[in-house]
Amino acid sequence: MVSKRVGQPRIARVSVTLDCPRKCPGCCNTYASIMKQARPVRVEEVAGYDQVIVTGGEPMLRLERTLELVNKFWEQNPGAKIYLYTAGFDPGDWASGYLVQVVDGVQYSIHAGASYHDVAMFARVQDFLRTRTWRAYTHRLFVDKAVARRIPIIPSVWSRIVVGPWMSEQELLAKCPDGAAPGEKLLILGEREGDGTN
């Protein structure tokens, strides 16, 4: 259980896998100055936070495990908001669709090397999110300004849209000297539930 100072939200940024099918230039997971500050943890240690950010790698790669982890994060962080970071999922897959509806929002990223397939999939994802309104969601979109394709964005789906440059390691380190934004803890889970490290 983490200690908590009054008025300061505690945020866990948890990498649930470092694997990802994409090889984006400048992937944060290749930034040694950032990653050396990540703390390996067991799932039981992700407790007492006000917000849990589930990230990777690509969490959708380990879909059923990610679903189990989200359930544990709920149990261990009562009342916390849980957000999912992803760069792609198939809204036609029942488990993916379920996952994005039970978290409090998705941070969706379109990276520089996005293909036509990626853009077409994004359009499907966005349409899926647009029609799921049974809870109040906070969905956020990041589009790397280096993407050389037209992106069909529906503004009403997103609470925040950022179209901008990807940060270099130096820029990210200047913004996040502890490896994560102020107030956040950068944590890495092992590949199997209960593991301490990869």
Ligand code: SF4
């Ligand atoms: S999608 Fe994200 S995790 Fe995957 S390679 Fe790109 S930046 Fe890294």
